[in-house]
Amino acid sequence: MAKKVVATLKKEGGVTYAKVIKAVKSEKTGAYTFREEMVPTTEVKDTLAK
Template sequence: MAKKVVATLKKEGSAMFTKVVRMVKQDNGSYAFEERIVTKDGTKDFFSK
C-alpha cells in the first residue's frame, strides 16, 4: 500500500503532495500517530498545531 501512495503523490503535472506523520500525546499519557496527506505548502501548518 505504501508504494501506491508514494506513486500517487509523485504524479507529473499535479499538485505536489507529502505524507506527514506527527506524534500526539493523549490524556492517559500514551502517544498516538496522526497521519495526513497535505500539499507541500501545508506541511508547516500541520506541524505548527
Template sequence: MAKKAVATLHEGSKEGRSYTKVIKMVKSPKTGAYIFDEQMVRNEDVQNFFKK
C-alpha cells in the same frame, strides 16, 4: 515486468507529487500515551501541520 508497469503509472502524472505524508507524535489526553497522527497534506501546508 512489475517494475515497468508501476513506472508507467507515474510517467504522465505529477499531481501525486504535490502531497507529502506527514507523521506527528501527539500525547493522548485520555491515557497519556503517545499516538501517531498521520496525514497526507499538500506540500505548502506541511509547516502549518506541525505548528498545530
C-alpha cells in the same frame, strides 16, 4: 500469490503530496499515538504548526 497494489499520487503538472506523521499525547492515559495525514507540500509547515 498476493498482488501488490501501488498507488501513485504524483502526476506531471499536478500537486505533490507529503505524508506528515505527528505524535499526539493522550490526555486520559498519557500514552503517545501517531496521527498520519497526506497534505500538499506547500501546506506542510502550516500543518505541523497546529
